[in-house]
Amino acid sequence: MNAPIVGVLALQGDFREHLAVVTRLGAVGREIRLPEDLDGIDALIIPGGESTTIGKLATRFELIEPLRELINGGLPTYGTCAGLIFASSTVTEGNQPLLGVLDVVVQRNAFGRQNESFETDLDIDGFDAPFHAVFIRAPWVEKVGGDVEVLASVQGHPVMVRQDNILGTSFHPELTEDDRIHQMLIEMISRR
Amino acid sequence: MERGTDLVKRGLADMLKGGVIMDVVTPDEAKIAEEAGAVAVMALERVPADIRKDGGVARMSDPEMIQGIQAAVSIPVMAKARIGHFLEARVLEALSVDYIDESEVLTPADEDYHIDKWAFTTPFVCGARNLGEALRRIGEGAAMIRTKGEAGTGNIVEAVRHMRTVTAGIRELSTMTSEQLMTATRDLGAPYQLVKEVAETGKLPVVNFAAGGIATPSDAALMMALGCDGVFVGSGIFKSSNPSLFARAIVDATTNWQNPDVIAKVSMGLGKAMPGLEMGTLTEAEQLARRGW
Numbered sequence: 001m002n003a004p005i006v007g008v009l010a011l012q013g014d015f016r017e018h019l020a021v022v023t024r025l026g027a028v029g030r031e032i033r034l035p036e037d038l039d040g041i042d043a044l045i046i047p048g049g050e051s052t053t054i055g056k057l058a059t060r061f062e063l064i065e066p067l068r069e070l071i072n073g074g075l076p077t078y079g080t081c082a083g084l085i086f087a088s089s090t091v092t093e094g095n096q097p098l099l100g101v102l103d104v105v106v107q108r109n110a111f112g113r114q115n116e117s118f119e120t121d122l123d124i125d126g127f128d129a130p131f132h133a134v135f136i137r138a139p140w141v142e143k144v145g146g147d148v149e150v151l152a153s154v155q156g157h158p159v160m161v162r163q164d165n166i167l168g169t170s171f172h173p174e175l176t177e178d179d180r181i182h183q184m185l186i187e188m189i190s191r192r
Numbered sequence: 193m194e195r196g197t198d199l200v201k202r203g204l205a206d207m208l209k210g211g212v213i214m215d216v217v218t219p220d221e222a223k224i225a226e227e228a229g230a231v232a233v234m235a236l237e238r239v240p241a242d243i244r245k246d247g248g249v250a251r252m253s254d255p256e257m258i259q260g261i262q263a264a265v266s267i268p269v270m271a272k273a274r275i276g277h278f279l280e281a282r283v284l285e286a287l288s289v290d291y292i293d294e295s296e297v298l299t300p301a302d303e304d305y306h307i308d309k310w311a312f313t314t315p316f317v318c319g320a321r322n323l324g325e326a327l328r329r330i331g332e333g334a335a336m337i338r339t340k341g342e343a344g345t346g347n348i349v350e351a352v353r354h355m356r357t358v359t360a361g362i363r364e365l366s367t368m369t370s371e372q373l374m375t376a377t378r379d380l381g382a383p384y385q386l387v388k389e390v391a392e393t394g395k396l397p398v399v400n401f402a403a404g405g406i407a408t409p410s411d412a413a414l415m416m417a418l419g420c421d422g423v424f425v426g427s428g429i430f431k432s433s434n435p436s437l438f439a440r441a442i443v444d445a446t447t448n449w450q451n452p453d454v455i456a457k458v459s460m461g462l463g464k465a466m467p468g469l470e471m472g473t474l475t476e477a478e479q480l481a482r483r484g485w
Contacts, residue, residue, distance in 0.1 A: 011447050012210040012231060033448060048207045050231040050267055057229060057447055082207070094266055108266060114290035115313050117200045118193040136203045137268065137290070175203050 004189045007032045007041035009067075011057040013049020013082060017174035021182045035066045042189045043076040045182075046083030048136070048172050051108065054086050055097035064097060071101045076188035077166045078181070084161075084168035085139050092142055102166050103145025110140040110157065110170075122171070124152045124160060124181075131178055133171035135159075140170055165192075196313035201335035204268070204290065204315060205399035208232055208336075208422055212412065212443050213401070215239050215426040218257070219264035225429070228439030232268040232290065234424065235261045240297050240344025241427035241466065244478070250298040252280040258287055270317070275484050276302020278311075285314040291336065292316050294329075296483035297343045297426075306484065309333030319403065321354045321481055323361030327382030327390070328485075330398055337396060339420070340481040341404015344427050346468035348405045348414065350481060355402060355418045365391040404481065407432070407465045409445030409455055416449035433463035 006022045008015045010031035019029035022045070032038060044067070046054070058064050071077050071087075079087040079102070087102040094108075111117070114137055121130040131152075140157035144150060152160035152169075159170040160181075165188060173181045194200075211231030216222045222233045235258045243250045252273050262269050268290035273280035275294055280301070284292050294307050296319050309316040310333035319340035320326035326337045339358070341351030365376060365387065373391055377384045389397055402415030403424035412423045423446055425439075432438040441458040448454035476482060 010210070014206040014209055016209070017206065033451075049209070050207065050211060052226060052267060053211055053229045053231050053443070057443070060444060061448075113288045114200075114204055114268065114315065115285070115288050116195065117204065118195045119197055119199055120193045134199055134203055136200060136207055172203065175199060175206065 003028050004042040004186065005030055005040060006043045006045060006185070007038060008045045008047060009054065009058075009083070011061070012053045013047040014172070014174060015047045018045045018047050018080075021174050021179055025179055025182055025186050027186060032063075033061065035062055038066055038070060041075070043185055044070065044078070045185070046077070046079040046086055047174070048081040048083065051082035051085040052096045054082055058086070059097045064099065068099055068101060071099065071166065074165050074192060076185055076192065077101070078185045079166075079168045080172050080174060081136065081138060081170060084170060087166060087168055089145075102161070102163055102168055103148055104141045104161060104168070105143040106139045107142045108139045109137050111135060111138050113137065120154070122152050122154070122159070126151070127180060131173070131180065132176055133159075133169075133173070134175045135171045138170040198335070201315035202398050205317070205336035208268070208401075209399060210447060211422045212439075212446050213270065213422070213424045214429050214439060215424070216261065216430070219260045221430055221435070222261045222265045222269075224436050225439055226265040226267050228436055229443035230267060230439065231422070232270055233261065233265060234293060234426075235269055235271045235289070236297075239427040239430055240480070241346070241431050242344075243297065244344040252277070252284065252298070255283060255287055258284075258289065262288075272298055273307070274298040275300040276305050276307060278307045281307055281312065281316075285312055289314060294318050294334075296340055296480050300483050306332055317401075319481070319484065320358065322357045323365070323390070324380035324382045325485070326358055326396060326400070327380065327386045330386055330396070331383040334398065336399050336401065338401040338403040338424055341402065341406070342471065342474070343404045343480050345405050345471070345474075346407040346428060346431070346466040347471060348407070348411045349471060351402050351404045351406065351415060352418065354404075354481075355415065355420060358396075358400070359419055362390055362394060362396070366394045406442070407468065409441045409459045412442045413445045413449035413455050416446055422446065427466050431466035437462045438465070
């Protein structure tokens with residue numbers, strides 16, 4: 001099998017860090033800015049960044065519908081922080097463009113402003129060692145739909161979820177050297 | 193749980209990459225910026241073009257106005273403190289702004305010392321004209337750098353000069369042998385460990401944005417093409433003839449800086465950009481980039 005192609009939504013945010021992880025794991029990374037960039041990708045990453053900006057740019061550059069179609073069709077997808085928010089079906093406050101593919105209600109900036117941003121060792125279901133997780137003005141999941149598994153929580157609030165082909169984390173593995181969660185995404189490609 | 197670590201401070205700047213941070217002076221302007229797709233807003237009392245025009249001492253923004261802006265938008269809110277004015281910075285930290293800009297656009301409070309930024313939980317961004325200045329600020333704890341450019345002029349020439357100077361400095365370091373690095377450290381006036389790190393990695397250890405003189409979508413794209421991670425736009429938005437259109441077009445051009453067709457399309461029908469100033473018309477005292485060292 002050829003190396004899988006992982007598209008990283010590159011409208012705004014820390015997409016370069018995700019591309020570096022994907023390359024480390026032997027996949028081919030591709031920056032996605034326009035609908036035609038989506039042709040032939042095997043998985044998708046929605047990076048950290050500012051979710052309102054990413055949503056607006058995705059709307060202006062007509063990416064919302066093509067992304068929904070691919071993800072609902074089973075494309076392995078991973079959203080970090082803003083990516084989790086953008087993938088979700090609802091946010092608790094405000095009105096911003098969302099993909100609505102992940103059946104969760106998300107609260108943005110749930111831990112507070114930047115002074116409350118933190119790093120911590122996190123226990124994740126199915127991992128035998130803790131994951132060093134970086135939370136930056138991070139969201140948490142307020143409510144999950146029936147098909148959503150919660151894989152990790154902080155103070156009782158879900159911060160990592162999975163629903164079929166979609167993974168979401170409130171934190172940023174791409175800012176650390178721990179590639180285990182990205183590895184999960186790559187494994188989803190071969191199982192598809 | 194650890195707060196205020198390097199990773200957390202520099203990490204927020206990572207999340208702003210590829211985006212546009214806009215100067216705003218009221219909650220209404222902040223809403224326009226957010227609606228246009230700004231990744232953050234910079235709250236200040238006057239935009240640089242007005243500071244230039246009106247003169248007088250430019251200070252930190254009114255805390256009440258900052259809170260009003262924080263209440264109006266959900267994106268990060270930054271604010272400026274005067275160079276060396278660590279008390280203004282403490283007040284901004286108490287207000288929970290997301291980033292503090294120790295800025296040459298305001299009137300300096302200390303002509304010898306910049307703020308010890310390690311002492312804060314809130315991260316700092318600082319301006320730089322060259323690699324030595326950037327590394328001195330990082331050495332003091334800045335978690336993000338921007339070019340100084342020449343704020344309030346609508347003239348991109350100084351931002352280009354500063355970005356090219358930083359890039360050339362990095363390129364030069366990365367060709368050096370290890371015994372050359374201490375001499376480079378002396379010449380740059382920068383901490384040795386940072387000089388060594390830049391020589392080894394070929395890049396700054398923090399995110400570097402463009403600022404100072406960006407007035408059009410093409411200006412923003414130019415700075416991205418020169419290797420900046422994102423852009424600050426000060427007077428360029430709210431001194432243009434149509435702030436929401438300009439703001440949106442600059443956001444679109446920053447994302448698609450590699451695609452001239454997109455930049456051409458988003459640049460149409462915007463109206464007039466802010467009025468520009470030729471550098472030759474500014475006296476030394478009027479050149480804000482000379483503030484700080």
